[in-house]
């Protein structure tokens with residue numbers, strides 16, 4: 573079952589209008605939630621981010637946060653989802669194509685669940701990446717539908733035979749195509765500050781909390797591609813990738829070329845936040 577406009581419906585019964593501004597302008601916002609053991613993970617953090625994005629792009633949410641959580645939990649129950657993700661999207665609504673905000677249109681909510689297993693092999697063994705210029709706009713803190721630069725970046729990585737791309741602006745690392753990035757150097761954890769150049773990842777925030785609890789010093793200070801290559805450890809964080817080690821960038825090994833000890837420690841603590 574899906575949720576579209578105001579009802580629970582089968583996917584085949586959803587008819588998306590060519591007038592939907594999400595469709596022709598990418599004029600919409602979204603969230604991806606993780607479901608562990610049938611429960612939404614960090615639901616209130618996701619809702620806060622959704623509310624902030626909605627307010628910044630001036631889309632009125634069609635429901636309150638509490639009502640949205642109820643809808644998402646019903647979807648999880650109806651689909652008997654144990655482990656997976658919930659995708660939630662809100663577009664500005666349907667109106668003939670014209671740039672100004674439409675006067676009559678009402679925002680449209682779409683939500684559905686997918687069964688997605690934890691990527692245990694890459695979480696354990698790590699992944700390789702290439703670096704690419706970050707060609708996105710200057711509001712990467714907003715979770716909006718315009719993901720073409722992210723799509724192009726991810727495809728560039730796959731075309732190069734690796735799994736991910738590390739984005740940088742003039743040599744300063746920002747984040748990855750769909751995840752944040754952190755490095756460890758001399759037992760200190762570095763990550764880009766949560767400003768307008770990166771998405772304020774929910775997993776990023778959880779990992780920083782765990783690092784504090786473990787006594788790992790954290791500096792939310794940006795680092796360069798050069799510093800990334802010289803890091804002792806590096807990993808990406810995200811709702812679906814959790815904490816995935818980066819073992820090679822642009823053909824060069826990071827640290828020993830295998831997942832590092834502090835990364836492993838954070839992974840263990842991270843699992844404890846959802847395993848019962």
Ligand code: PMP
Nearest residue numbers: 750751752771773774775810811
């Ligand atoms: N940055 C980008 C560009 C992303 O698309 C994502 C995935 N939503 C993240 C970071 C990680 O955020 P989160 O931990 O909330 O999934």
